[in-house]
Amino acid sequence: MPDTDLGIRSPMQNESDIHLIYATFPDMESxxxxxxxxxxxxxxxxxNMWPGMVSLYRWEGRVEEGEEIVFLAKTTATRLAEAVAAIREAHPYEEPAIVAVAAAGGSAGFFDWIRAETQPEG
Known part of the structure; x- marks a missing residue:
């Protein structure tokens, strides 16, 4: 099946190596x-970072509420483990929320750009 006019590939057309990493941070600086x-x-x-998200969660037996930012990084399968490790190392939380999700489909040109920008230098 060919790409659509918009250059979007469905999961059936393109097994993607692109991943999105979702995390939350306590503030924009971190x-x-x-x-x-x-x-x-x-x-x-x-x-991408979105400030002003409100999180409700259970922590150490209590229901907590706090303002956080949403953090969304785009990477490839080959760089995923290193990227997650770098987020964890830089994160101020004891147990940060980090979730990696494989992209089921998307813009072929955008995916190519992600691949090019995550190639190690050298």
Whole structure:
């Protein structure tokens, strides 16, 4: 089946090596530091951060509520483990929320850009 006019590939057309890494951070500064680390080391092509998210969660037997930022990094399967390790190392939380999700499909050109930007230098 060919690409659609928009260059979007479905899961049936393209087994993707692209991954999204979702995490939360307590503030923009800590998220930005982690993002700059990923981009600088070419472990991610792009990081998006949304401030103002409210989280409700259970921690140590109590229901907690706090404001956090959403952190979303785009990377490849070959860089995924290193990227997750870098987020964990840079993260101020004792047990950070980090979830990696394989992209089922998407823009072929965008995926190519992610692959190119996450190639190790040298």
């Amino acid at each position: 998220g930005r530091q982690a993002g700059e680390r990923l981009i600088g080391a070419r472990l991610a092509a792009c990081v």
